[in-house]
Amino acid sequence: xxxxxxxxxxxxxxxxxxxxxxxxxxxxxxxxxxxxxxxxxxxxxxxxxxxxxxxxxxxxxxxxxxxxxxxxxxxxxxxxxxxxxxxxxxxxxxxxxxxxxxxxxxxxxxxxxxxxxxxxxxxxxxxxxxxxxxxxxxxxxxxxxxxxxxxxxxxxxxxxxxxxxxxxxxxxxxxxxxxxxxxxxxxxxxxxxxxxxxxxxxxxxxxxxxxxxxxxxxxxxxxxxxxxxxxxxxxxxxxxxxxxxxxxxxxxxxxxxxxxxxxxxxxxxxxxxxxxxxxxxxxxxxxxxxxx
Amino acid sequence: xxxxxxxxxxxxxxxxxxxxxxxxxxxxxxxxxxxxxxxxxxxxxxxxxxxxxxxxxxxxxxxxxxxxxxxxxxxxxxxxxxxxxxxxxxxxxxxxxxxxxxxxxxxxxxxxxxxxxxxxxxxxxxxxxxxxxxxxxxxxxxxxxxxxxxxxxxxxxxxxxxxxxxxxxxxxxxxxxxxxxxxxxxxxxxxxxxxxxxxxxxxxxxxxxxxxxxxxxxxxxxxxxxxxxxxxxxxxxxxxxxxxxxxxxxxxxxxxxxxxxxxxxxxxxxxxxxxxxxxxxxxxxxxxxxxxxxxxxxx
Numbered sequence: 001x002x003x004x005x006x007x008x009x010x011x012x013x014x015x016x017x018x019x020x021x022x023x024x025x026x027x028x029x030x031x032x033x034x035x036x037x038x039x040x041x042x043x044x045x046x047x048x049x050x051x052x053x054x055x056x057x058x059x060x061x062x063x064x065x066x067x068x069x070x071x072x073x074x075x076x077x078x079x080x081x082x083x084x085x086x087x088x089x090x091x092x093x094x095x096x097x098x099x100x101x102x103x104x105x106x107x108x109x110x111x112x113x114x115x116x117x118x119x120x121x122x123x124x125x126x127x128x129x130x131x132x133x134x135x136x137x138x139x140x141x142x143x144x145x146x147x148x149x150x151x152x153x154x155x156x157x158x159x160x161x162x163x164x165x166x167x168x169x170x171x172x173x174x175x176x177x178x179x180x181x182x183x184x185x186x187x188x189x190x191x192x193x194x195x196x197x198x199x200x201x202x203x204x205x206x207x208x209x210x211x212x213x214x215x216x217x218x219x220x221x222x223x224x225x226x227x228x229x230x231x232x233x234x235x236x237x238x239x240x241x242x243x244x245x246x247x248x249x250x251x252x253x254x255x256x257x258x259x260x261x262x263x264x265x266x267x268x269x270x271x272x273x274x275x276x277x278x279x280x281x282x283x284x285x286x287x288x289x290x291x292x
Numbered sequence: 293x294x295x296x297x298x299x300x301x302x303x304x305x306x307x308x309x310x311x312x313x314x315x316x317x318x319x320x321x322x323x324x325x326x327x328x329x330x331x332x333x334x335x336x337x338x339x340x341x342x343x344x345x346x347x348x349x350x351x352x353x354x355x356x357x358x359x360x361x362x363x364x365x366x367x368x369x370x371x372x373x374x375x376x377x378x379x380x381x382x383x384x385x386x387x388x389x390x391x392x393x394x395x396x397x398x399x400x401x402x403x404x405x406x407x408x409x410x411x412x413x414x415x416x417x418x419x420x421x422x423x424x425x426x427x428x429x430x431x432x433x434x435x436x437x438x439x440x441x442x443x444x445x446x447x448x449x450x451x452x453x454x455x456x457x458x459x460x461x462x463x464x465x466x467x468x469x470x471x472x473x474x475x476x477x478x479x480x481x482x483x484x485x486x487x488x489x490x491x492x493x494x495x496x497x498x499x500x501x502x503x504x505x506x507x508x509x510x511x512x513x514x515x516x517x518x519x520x521x522x523x524x525x526x527x528x529x530x531x532x533x534x535x536x537x538x539x540x541x542x543x544x545x546x547x548x549x550x551x552x553x554x555x556x557x558x559x560x561x562x563x564x565x566x567x568x569x570x571x572x573x574x575x576x577x578x579x580x581x582x583x584x585x586x587x588x589x590x591x
């Protein structure tokens with residue numbers, strides 16, 4: 001039981017990181033960025049190259065990959081979203097242009113690394129573990145949960161206490177009003193993409209480390225689960241995404257333990273479906289980004 | 293060209309021709325729901341239902357293929373009604389996500405269903421589909437959509453797409469129209485699924501993943517969704533493209549898989565950014581451009 005909770009928290013904190021980035025962009029733009037999963041995947045590869053080929057230690061490779069993810073996110077905004085702003089169908093058009101960009105990134109990765117699963121070199125992933133109560137906790141799990149919590153706190157601080165955060169919240173509330181008040185809306189959206197994609201990149205590196213498995217389609221299943229998480233948490237709600245990410249992680253682990261592994265994914269999407277039908281604004285739907 | 297080389301050409305490309313028809317039908321199924329402003333991404337699930345039902349009926353009953361196809365067309369439409377009742381209250385992205393959820397649940401259900409061989413799916417499905425059947429189905433779908441376009445229902449759908457509250461104020465029963473279009477789209481998808489299963493000899497749950505729906509959506513968008521035949525143009529273009537690319541990649545020395553992905557993504561991005569009404573609007577655009585130039589010249 002204790003073991004399951006630890007495993008669920010660990011899986012859930014990765015989902016939460018991924019979904020926070022997703023929901024941040026949705027909160028600001030009302031658009032789903034389906035290239036988020038491609039950034040997630042590309043940055044896992046970036047960490048792999050930094051550690052495997054350039055022989056950087058993991059603690060140095062991680063921030064580099066996260067920064068790279070941020071800049072990649074800004075490029076996604078510049079290419080796939082900014083040209084469509086102001087178009088009447090920008091909602092669905094943006095969805096599709098981000099799918100296009102995700103396809104291009106995936107093609108590039110398959111071209112360079114091939115379609116097969118890659119692994120981190122031996123020794124890059126800490127393997128020690130310790131016992132807490134009845135549960136075996138690996139060093140890696142502790143590090144991942146700690147990083148997730150630290151990034152969540154950092155994001156909360158950024159949105160609540162900084163000038164940038166105030167401006168992001170203003171744009172989320174109303175781009176028009178923010179522009180009238182002298183906020184450079186395009187720059188703030190760009191910054192939101194940086195933060196969002198940096199979180200996605202962190203999730204990608206941690207996911208790759210956690211399962212020691214990096215492949216061109218690793219983002220696909222996480223993408224759909226990320227959708228489940230942000231809907232469950234309430235679209236655009238940061239605390240909701242964090243909570244729902246952890247909840248989904250726990251739910252999956254307990255489904256595997258009690259029902260069987262083959263129904264793990266069905267639970268996520270079943271919950272997603274029910275939430276949308278019964279309570280479309282999600283668990284914390286009223287607490288949108290402006291109250292983050 | 294001699295008749296035997298023509299025959300060779302046909303043998304090489306007949307499956308491409310078949311898939312152009314199938315993908316055209318699938319693109320129409322996405323377009324049908326989209327025509328009243330609803331983005332349903334459950335089409336792969338409807339397709340799966342059609343494929344499984346028709347394959348099972350072929351294995352276990354002596355009914356003629358036409359009857360199986362009819363069942364495979366009607367059943368997804370029936371399933372879509374109870375799905376649509378709660379789901380169509382949702383709008384835009386929420387509807388898209390809810391239908392993705394439904395699609396994944398259906399796929400996982402088939403992956404875990406022992407009766408249909410789980411993740412392996414059904415193999416050795418008897419081949420019953422001929423290429424003319426695919427095109428007859430596509431033609432019927434196009435005919436139905438063409439008939440709807442100029443009718444009372446067609447104007448109602450357009451009104452709902454442009455401004456749903458205004459349409460309701462004018463007495464249009466928006467919920468009923470949306471449900472009807474969802475069911476019609478589901479029927480197209482089910483029929484395409486059944487035809488495909490009996491063309492490729494197999495039904496495998498991995499065929500009906502989210503990626504497949506994205507493909508359908510891409511066909512529709514690249515072709516253009518402002519006219520009813522646009523999705524078919526898009527499907528034909530993107531299905532024929534890999535054949536051309538295979539020739540190119542052999543010469544350039546790039547792996548065909550990534551190149552195909554890359555070109556698909558690049559075409560989609562270019563269309564969305566520069567040609568929002570799809571490639572089917574290209575002839576009209578060129579004509580307008582030429583006329584503008586002529587008029588400028590005359591003046």
